[in-house]
Every structure is written in C-alpha cells, then in structure tokens.
Amino acid sequence: MTRVLLVDDQALMRAGLRVILNSEPGVEVVGEASNGADGVRLAKQLAPDVICMDVQMPGMDGLEATRILVADASVRSRILMLTTFDSDSYLFDALSAGASGFLLKTASPEHLVEAVQVVAAGDSLLSPAVTRRVIERFGGASHTLRERTDYPELTDREVEVLALLAKGNSNSEIATELFVGEATVKTHVSNVLAKLGVRDRIRAVVWAYENGFAVPGE
Structure with missing residues (x-):
C-alpha cells in the first residue's frame, strides 16, 4: 500500500486528489495539510511514502x-510537487530542494x-510539460550543441x-522508442546518472541543457 x-491550501484541490488516489487500488491518502508547516508536522507523524506538495501556500x-x-x-x-506555472515563479529553486517529481x-x-x-x-x-519549462530556464540561446562524442564515457x-x-520521456516511452524492455531502460538510466554524477533524472535533464548536450528546439 502506497501511503x-x-x-495544499485549497480544500477543493485536496478533495479532488483524495478521491482520485483513494480510488486506485494500492494507494491510500493518510492525511491532509493546508500549509507547509502542518505538512512538515504530519509528514514526521504519519511517515507517508509520498507527499503531494503544492508550491505556493500561505505561511510556509x-x-x-x-x-x-x-x-x-x-x-x-x-515529494511530488504539484504546480501551476502562471504563479509559481520560483519553481526552479525546487530543483535543488530535493523533490522527487514535478507535475502540473x-x-x-x-x-x-x-x-x-x-x-x-x-x-x-x-513530465514533458515541466521539461519544456526546464529547457526554457536552463537551455538559453547562448548554449551551443556539442558533439555527442564529447562524452566518451557514455x-x-x-x-x-x-x-x-x-x-521528458518516461521509462516506458524510452523503452518503446528503443525497442527494449523497461528493466533495460532503468539500467541504462542508472548508468547515465552514475557517469554524469547526478542523483536523479531531473538533474540529468538540467545537466543535458546546461552542458550543451541538448538545446531547445533540437
């Protein structure tokens, strides 16, 4: 059971999320908080597997x-960050805060x-939509696409x-694109992260655009 x-400070949003998640076999909503401070307190008290965290809330x-x-x-x-981009101007600070995922x-x-x-x-x-925002933020026009042979360790x-x-492709999408199994993709992703010295796929995407491995519109 995933707890x-x-x-989220919006009661209606929490209610919708609760209905969606509780209807899924193997998933249970074990608590709710309307601000970051209460979220921290309940996280320590309830020890959930996943925290669906809004970005903008009053107080903390x-x-x-x-x-x-x-x-x-x-x-x-x-932690899975749930966000809208119209108001979350500081979303990208969360890339270094340690969240495990971002979803609109x-x-x-x-x-x-x-x-x-x-x-x-x-x-x-x-998500692909979030990846596009990462590209806009980290993949400025000043970056030049480098030859992929510049990364012989890969x-x-x-x-x-x-x-x-x-x-922004998921493991299943990568598996379909490369005609391999998801387990094989997971192994390749783990190897890529280790060789780049980054801790998760989010940082790998940022690395790719900051280092000219990929550029916007490529």
Whole structure:
C-alpha cells in the first residue's frame, strides 16, 4: 500500500486528489495539510511514502517545507510537487530542494496516479510539460550543441537514453522508442546518472541543457 499525504491550501484541490488516489487500488491518502508547516508536522507523524506538495501556500510554502523534509534524515517520504506555472515563479529553486517529481495540476487523473507510483517506487519524474519549462530556464540561446562524442564515457545506447530523457520521456516511452524492455531502460538510466554524477533524472535533464548536450528546439 502506497501511503500519501496531501499538502495544499485549497480544500477543493485536496478533495479532488483524495478521491482520485483513494480510488486506485494500492494507494491510500493518510492525511491532509493546508500549509507547509502542518505538512512538515504530519509528514514526521504519519511517515507517508509520498507527499503531494503544492508550491505556493500561505505561511510556509511548499519549497521551504520540501527543504526541511529532505534535510531531515529521519524522513523517508518522497515529494511530488504539484504546480501551476502562471504563479509559481520560483519553481526552479525546487530543483535543488530535493523533490522527487514535478507535475502540473492540469495533469489527468491517470498521470497523477502514475506519478505517485513512480515516485513511490524510488524513481524521479519530470513530465514533458515541466521539461519544456526546464529547457526554457536552463537551455538559453547562448548554449551551443556539442558533439555527442564529447562524452566518451557514455555508450552509444546511453547517449540515446540521455537524449530521450532530455525530451521528458518516461521509462516506458524510452523503452518503446528503443525497442527494449523497461528493466533495460532503468539500467541504462542508472548508468547515465552514475557517469554524469547526478542523483536523479531531473538533474540529468538540467545537466543535458546546461552542458550543451541538448538545446531547445533540437
């Protein structure tokens, strides 16, 4: 059973998330909070597997709550940030705060459930819509696409996997594109992260655009 804590200042949003998640076999919403401070308190009290965290909330926001929880070694919960880009001007600060995934609030119920399951399984999730924003933020026009041979530590297959990660593809989408199994993709992704010295796929995407491996519109 995947135990989920909802942290959002909008009661209607929490109610919708609760209905969607509780209707999924193997997922249970175990608590709710309307601000970051209460979210931190309940996270330590309930020890959920996943925390669905809003970014903007009164008092302590989701970004500060995430920093506090990630810095606490006793907290094992993984954090899925739920956001809208019209108002979340500081979203990209959360890339360094330690969240395990980012999902737009406009995502479908199916994508929400998938995101919770992915994060609960120990993987990181960066949706294609969020990836586009990462590209806009980190992949400025000043970056020049470098030859992929500049990264000899990556095998040809790992280069392909990183290129697809940079587009925001999920493991299943990468598996379909490369005609391999998801288990094989997970192995390749793990190898890419280790060779780049980054801790999750979110940082791998940022690395790809900051280092000229990929550029916007490529």
